[in-house]
Amino acid sequence: MRLVADLMKITAGGRHIAVLDEETAGVLGVHSSDRIRVTSGEREVIALANISANFPQNHIGLYAEISEILHIREGELVEVQLAKMPESLSYVRGKIRGERLRQQDMITIVKDVVERHLSEVEIAAFLTALKIYGLTMGETEALSRAMYETGKTLDFGEAPILDKHSIGGLPGDKTSMLVVPIVAASGFTIPKTSSRAVTSPAGTADRVETLCPVNLSIEEIREVVHKTNGCLVWGGSLDLAPADDLFIQVEYPLGIDPLLLPSIMSKKKAIGATHVVIDIPTGSGAKIKTITEAHTLASDFVDLGNRLGMTIQCALTFGEQPLGHAVGPALEAREALATLEGAGAEDLKEKAIILAGILFEMVGLEDGKKRAENVLQSGRAETKLREIIGAQGGNPNVKPEDIAVGSQTAQVTSDKAGRVLWISTDSIVQIAREAGAPKEKGSGVVLKAKLGEAVKKDGLLFEIYAERNSKLESALDMAKGLKPVVLSKKAEEQMLLDQIPEKVASEKTFILER
């Protein structure tokens, strides 16, 4: 059937969508969510039909994504027909029924996700089924391969390529900003791509962005790494494993992350990593709550790495409280820089030299941790970070206090004396976000007392930073309600962990960074 193309002037968020009126759809035998094939000369595209009332008959509305592919102009005629259900949809349906999918089936699904042949409804059903049934290691491997094979890859033409990755979820975790310079200063290549916060107060890309640009092209990354051995860039726009970005759009509202393993590992494979240390923060404040869970996940990482030709070691790290003191992009960048300079936070320093040390031992060096500590203490890591900042276009001589943080601050004090028994990372996340993080980069929280530390009555628990007073006020209100830092003289005094129904509703934060 030939229809007149009406060019909508907007994009559909990457989706391939065409609008038909009810009558025309009826004649074509097209129902809502059916796929149609739109052809113009030699070019064709499969689009999802959006059936609209009050749309002109015998016309087809084309969102910008489609008119671009078809090179079509307003009012031109296109040929439109009902398209068959994509083969991948039968595998999605099979997964809903609990069937195990073969490698080829997974590849077909991922290709159809990337080519926009599967709708978000279908992707949501697929991911929900994966979440509920779990994936076999064979399926995880197949998905990982499919995900990096459908995207761009980097090749630095040398080996080994080292990398460090945290599965995320621990506020204040700015470890990458130390590990990358320690490793690069030791002569190893570590092209670190990282993520921005989606639901967290800061991702590594947000932190580094307060020091230098992170939105580099693949060519620019190659240059920076050639010059400095390392980089700290945002991975989101590099088109590495692009299926992941489409999966994440659907996972985000659902608060599920069934593709944690393939999502991370496909990207490591895409940048050519050969040796990767995976940090699994474990504890009540992290994504992974128990050591048992963490062990299972760690073996899966190691196994999957082997299958994909990478050497993996996992570090289970303490995840009962935020790392360091600062939470929020600029505050964390300050803390990372200060720690490289020799001041800063002890737990952060410890974690960074442990992870760098594991990487050193993975490539055959002895006394990895000691070596990492030397690089840090000698100032060579600091110098290297400054080189990287300069190579990425920032000021290499920046001082911690140069990094702008929120001018509006408030202090939260304790109404009794005691030792810190518990810190709710979920609540810290919410307060930092309420204050404006990650969008307002100077906003966040600085902890003044951490687990086990003694606090006097009216002693300082934490400070809130904001760029605007209204945000500061509402973050402060939230802090007073949530009471994220719990004190006690003795552990026995605080046996009640939670009460149901709760007095103050504390949302569970689904941590997501990409």
Added chain:
Amino acid sequence: MRLVADLMKITAGGRHIAVLDEETAGVLGVHSSDRIRVTSGEREVIALANISANFPQNHIGLYAEISEILHIREGELVEVQLAKMPESLSYVRGKIRGERLRQQDMITIVKDVVERHLSEVEIAAFLTALKIYGLTMGETEALSRAMYETGKTLDFGEAPILDKHSIGGLPGDKTSMLVVPIVAASGFTIPKTSSRAVTSPAGTADRVETLCPVNLSIEEIREVVHKTNGCLVWGGSLDLAPADDLFIQVEYPLGIDPLLLPSIMSKKKAIGATHVVIDIPTGSGAKIKTITEAHTLASDFVDLGNRLGMTIQCALTFGEQPLGHAVGPALEAREALATLEGAGAEDLKEKAIILAGILFEMVGLEDGKKRAENVLQSGRAETKLREIIGAQGGNPNVKPEDIAVGSQTAQVTSDKAGRVLWISTDSIVQIAREAGAPKEKGSGVVLKAKLGEAVKKDGLLFEIYAERNSKLESALDMAKGLKPVVLSKKAEEQMLLDQIPEKVASEKTFILER
């Protein structure tokens, strides 16, 4: 934040969608699939954010559904802010984790579905989780109640109100066209609403529409029922249990139907039915494949009916082949009318008097089947159908041969002699649809040999009817490939049921009517 309203001139298929450019979304802290609250004076609406490249900054694009609710004009200012995640989404997430939902949770979900606060992605995840985990009877009841309480209801002001419903899936099942007049002719009220084909060759509404209008308003239905005791109308536009239509939009591409029970029973409750016979066609050609499965489903129907205050009986009926001979809207209407006139199909007649008989016995009459047979044979059922046709605006004197069927026909014959051992209903469905059913109402298939019947070499197996020669040709090609009718002299000669991989791919049809 105040934004300028740009009115999109089209609807978003009922969805509440607003378009923001990336920069504005960033300032609002809105990610794709987040919800925003759009306020204009006293009116407000929650919309899903569609973040678009090349959309003007500080503007908001409003699809017709939203501009209608807000009574807004082009260029007016609206207040826009990030809206909280709806409470129902936390229940959806709970269901994904396998939690059991309470009645109030289900009501919250259904309300948010109807009010468009949940996106299709979220509904897809919910339905997939329900499909995988199954529902408890308490959840099924809660969903059913929520579904009819959020829609319109009918009250005919008298009792009993009888009804008949098939769970669907058996091609050629035109039984309602006989049961309704048999019951109505006996003085009982039976306001039958039925569905149109979505993936099948004909729904009852499609069949009846070849005789009279079926798209009646609630007021018109009340009149027809007042006059004739019965009706045969399309239920789809009556806004009975509107959540179901939204669920179905998502179920359709996924090929799942986890809400079979609440979908049917909420609509029965909405039209005020007190006594309902549920037909469960059982066999390889039907939705339900085994007697055991059918028994489980039947007890659930009975139990759910009791919980909702309705008396239910279920009939497990033979579902190994199409019912009667005709498949396709007009062909089936012809057959139904001919059967009421005394000719027609024996299995159809038998099924109709059994189901009507069960209804009679449910309201306390004896010898229900005999009574139904008498009403049918006396011609009173035929007279009643003609009354209903007339009352709905059709020609009450229509003869079977007046009903227009496709002028293009082809015959499919047997290449050997034998008895019919097997008929693939899936293949018959596909052939009838390829010929043009249900859209081209005269198209379809007429079986000339049914299970157990003897066929000579070159004897007639079935005829294909189409309105256009091109469709006839492609249906005939399909028929030659699929070979839906399998003959054998003895059962032992045909032990191979299927071969994998198949020689000719036969798609499994997911039968859907609404």
